[in-house]
Amino acid sequence: MTKSTKVNAAILIIGNEILSGRTQDTNTSTIALWLNSIGVKVQEVRIIPDIEDIIIHTVNKLRKSNDYVFTTGGIGPTHDDITAESISKAFDLKYEIHKEAYKILENYYKPGEFNEGRQKMIWMPKDANLILNPTSGAPGFSVENVFCLPGVPSILKSMIGGLKNEITGGEPILSCTISLRTVESEIASSLTEIQNNNKEVEIGSYPFFQAGKLGVSIVMRSVDQSKIDVCSSKVFELANKKKIEVVSR
Amino acid sequence: MTKSTKVNAAILIIGNEILSGRTQDTNTSTIALWLNSIGVKVQEVRIIPDIEDIIIHTVNKLRKSNDYVFTTGGIGPTHDDITAESISKAFDLKYEIHKEAYKILENYYKPGEFNEGRQKMIWMPKDANLILNPTSGAPGFSVENVFCLPGVPSILKSMIGGLKNEITGGEPILSCTISLRTVESEIASSLTEIQNNNKEVEIGSYPFFQAGKLGVSIVMRSVDQSKIDVCSSKVFELANKKKIEVVSR
Numbered sequence: 001m002t003k004s005t006k007v008n009a010a011i012l013i014i015g016n017e018i019l020s021g022r023t024q025d026t027n028t029s030t031i032a033l034w035l036n037s038i039g040v041k042v043q044e045v046r047i048i049p050d051i052e053d054i055i056i057h058t059v060n061k062l063r064k065s066n067d068y069v070f071t072t073g074g075i076g077p078t079h080d081d082i083t084a085e086s087i088s089k090a091f092d093l094k095y096e097i098h099k100e101a102y103k104i105l106e107n108y109y110k111p112g113e114f115n116e117g118r119q120k121m122i123w124m125p126k127d128a129n130l131i132l133n134p135t136s137g138a139p140g141f142s143v144e145n146v147f148c149l150p151g152v153p154s155i156l157k158s159m160i161g162g163l164k165n166e167i168t169g170g171e172p173i174l175s176c177t178i179s180l181r182t183v184e185s186e187i188a189s190s191l192t193e194i195q196n197n198n199k200e201v202e203i204g205s206y207p208f209f210q211a212g213k214l215g216v217s218i219v220m221r222s223v224d225q226s227k228i229d230v231c232s233s234k235v236f237e238l239a240n241k242k243k244i245e246v247v248s249r
Numbered sequence: 250m251t252k253s254t255k256v257n258a259a260i261l262i263i264g265n266e267i268l269s270g271r272t273q274d275t276n277t278s279t280i281a282l283w284l285n286s287i288g289v290k291v292q293e294v295r296i297i298p299d300i301e302d303i304i305i306h307t308v309n310k311l312r313k314s315n316d317y318v319f320t321t322g323g324i325g326p327t328h329d330d331i332t333a334e335s336i337s338k339a340f341d342l343k344y345e346i347h348k349e350a351y352k353i354l355e356n357y358y359k360p361g362e363f364n365e366g367r368q369k370m371i372w373m374p375k376d377a378n379l380i381l382n383p384t385s386g387a388p389g390f391s392v393e394n395v396f397c398l399p400g401v402p403s404i405l406k407s408m409i410g411g412l413k414n415e416i417t418g419g420e421p422i423l424s425c426t427i428s429l430r431t432v433e434s435e436i437a438s439s440l441t442e443i444q445n446n447n448k449e450v451e452i453g454s455y456p457f458f459q460a461g462k463l464g465v466s467i468v469m470r471s472v473d474q475s476k477i478d479v480c481s482s483k484v485f486e487l488a489n490k491k492k493i494e495v496v497s498r
Contacts, residue, residue, distance in 0.1 A: 016453050019291045020424070021281030022468065023455070025274070028296070032270030042268045045296035047277070050453075077434040078454040079441040117437030152456060175269070185326040188366030192328040204265050204299075205327040206272070207401060219271065 007040045007170040010062040013047040014055060014083055015073040015151055026153050027072045034160050039169030039223075040068065050074060055086035063090075063146050068167060073151030075140060077117035083148055084141070088125040091143050098124040101139055108137035129166075134158050142166065171223040178235050179217045181245035183207065187216065187238060194234045200224065201231045215247055256289045256419040259311040262296040263304060263332055264322040264400055275402050276321045283409050288418030288472075289317060299323060304335035312339075312395050317416060322400030324389060326366035332397055333390070337374040340392050347373040350388055357386035378415075383407050391415065420472040427484050428466045430494035432456065436465065436487060443483045449473065450480045464496055 011031055017023040025047065032042045043066065048054050055074075062069045074083030088095035101122040106114055121138040131140035131147065135158040140149045147163065149156050180187065184207055195203045201222040208215050220231045232249075239246050260280055266272040274296065281291045292315065297303050304323075311318045323332030337344035350371040355363055370387040380389035380396065384407040389398045396412065398405050429436065433456055444452045450471040457464050469480045481498075488495050 013294075016451060016470075017455055017468065018277070019281060019294065020285060020422075020468075020470065021278040021283075021291070022424075024278045028267070029270040029273045032268060034270075036269060042270070043298065045262075045268065045294075047294035049292065076454075076456070077437045079437065079444045080453050115434055117434030120437065154458075173269075175271075185364055185366030188326045188328070188369065195328045202265060204329050205325075206266055207325070209403075219266065219269075221265075221269065 005170045007067045007168065008043045009035055009040050009068040009070060010066040011042055011045040012058060012062060012069060012071045013045065013073060013151075014050060014071055015047075016049050016080070018047050018073075019049055027149075027151070027156055030153065030157055031070050031072075031149075031160065035068075035070075035167075035169075036173045036175075038164065038167060039172045040167060041170075041173055050080045050082055052082055052086050052089070055083065056090045059087060059090045059146060063144065067145060069146045071146065071148045072156060075121065075138070075148055075150050077120045081120070084124050087143060087146060087148060090146075091125055093125040093127070093143065095123055096126055097122050098128060098130070098141070100130055101141075104130075104132075104139060105137055131159055132162050134162075173221055173223060174225050174228060175219060175221040176228050176232050176249075177217050177219045178232060178239075178249045179208070179215050179247040180235075180239055181213065181215050181247050182239075182242070183214055184216050186242065187218075187244070190238045190242075191218070191235075194231055194238070198227060198231050198234075201227050203231060254419045256316045256417065257292045258284055258289050258317040258319060259315040260291055260294040261307060261311060261318060261320045262294065262322060262400075263299060263320055264296075265298050265329070267296050267322075268298055276398075276400070276405055279402065279406055280319050280321075280398075280409065284317075284319075284416075284418075285422050285424075287413065287416060288421045289416060290419075290422055299329050299331055301331055301335050301338070304332065305339045308336060308339040308395060312393070316394060318395045320395065320397045321405060324370065324387070324397055324399050326369045330369070333373050336392060336395060336397060339395075340374055342374040342376070342392065344372055345375055347371050347377060347379070347390070349379055350390075353379075353381075353388060354386055380408055381411050383411075422470055422472060423474050423477060424468060424470045425477045425481050425498075426466050426468045427481060427488075427498045428457070428464050428496040429484075429488055430462065430464050430496050431488075431491070432463055433465050435491065435493070436467075439487045439491075440467065440484075443480055443487070447476060447480050447483075450476050452480060 128141035135155045204219040377390035384404045453468040
C-alpha cells in the first residue's frame, strides 16, 4: 500500500448494556486512538443490540464500505454472546469448533475447568484467524477484514497490540492541539478563515472547563505536518493579535 | 399512545473528536438512561464526522426508522458546527435566524458580547422548536422527531430535563441487577435455560472485576416487573444450588 493511500475503518459496538446506558463505552476511544497511530481513520461507529439479524446486516454493510471493521462484545461464554455465530452467518461460513482455539483454552485452564460454558468460546467461523488474548486466554478472531474483539476494556486493550501486523495503515494522521484561554465565539470568525485557507487540515474547536476556567482547544489534524504547522502558526498569530493567553500547546 | 406501545429512539453523535478517540463520548449513556426512565428504548447509536452529506443522509435514515432521534454536537459558534444547517437541508427547510433564539441570546449576553460568532447560534431550520439551555444560554432545537442537543456533556445534561413533555414514552423499561461472585462460564448453561424459559425478559450477563475480585452482574430488563421477578428468583435458586455468593441485588 503506498504512503498516500487513505485507509479507513468502522467500529461496531455490540451490546445491549451500552444501548441501555448501563455501561459507558470506552472501547471506541481505545480503538480509534490506536488506529490513528497506525494511519487508519475511523469514519463511523455504530452501537447495536445483541440481535442476530441486526449484527449480520450491519457487519455486511460496514465491511463493504470500510477497509477494516472492528467489533467489540459478544464473544464470551453466555447465551447473549452471539457475535461469533452471527459473523459466521454474515460470511456464510460454517460455525464450528476452532482446533487452535481449543488447544489454547485446553492448555490455559486447569484440568476440569474447561467446562461447557468455556467451550462455547472455541466455536467460531470456519478457518477464522485467531487474535491472541494475553489476559484471559479466550482468543478473538478475524474473518477477511472484520476483527472481533471482546467487550471488556482491559482485555480488549491487551489484545490490540498483537494486531499491528494484520493491519496495513496509510499515512499516520498527525495532530496538534493548542489550548487558548478564551471562548469559542471570540475566535470563531478567525478560525473559519484559517480553515477556509487550509482545506487539507481538519480543524476542530472544543470548549473546555478546567480548574474553574473556560478555554478552547483547537485541534488540527492532517497527514502533512507542514500543513499543520502553517495552521498552528496562524492560531498563535490570532492569539497574539487578540491578546489571548496560550494555555498549552 | 397506549401503554403497551413500544417506543424507540436512535442517538446520533456528531463529531470528529469522538471518532478520533480524542474525546470519550459520555452523552450516549446520559441520554439512554434518561430515555429508559421515560419508556423509550434506544435501538441504535451512530457516531459520524462533521460532514454535511453524511449528517443529512444519516438523519434522514434514522428519523424514518425511529420514533425519536437525538443528535449531539455541532451547534456551537465555530466553523465545524454544522448540525443546524445540515438538519435544515435534511428537512428541506430554510436555514434562517430564529427570532425567539435571538431574543434569548440578546438578553443572555451583556451589551456588546452578542458578537458575530455567537450570532451563528441563532441560525436554525425555519420554525424549529427551541430546547432551552439553563446552563449557557444558547438553545438546542427540534424539528419533527429530531432533537438537536449540544456536545458538551454538562450542558446537555441540564437541557434534557426540559424535554420530558416533548417525548411520549411507552411503558417504562424496568430492570433488576443481581451480582454474583462467580465467573460467566460457571453459570452460562443455567442462564441460557432461564433465558429460554423467559423470552420476554432480556437477560444480560456482564463480568466485572472489583476490589480485586471477579464477579458477574446479571441484568434482567422487561416492561413487566412480575416477569423480572420470576427470572430473579431463578437466579437466586441457581446461586443457592451452586453455592455462589450474592454480592449485591
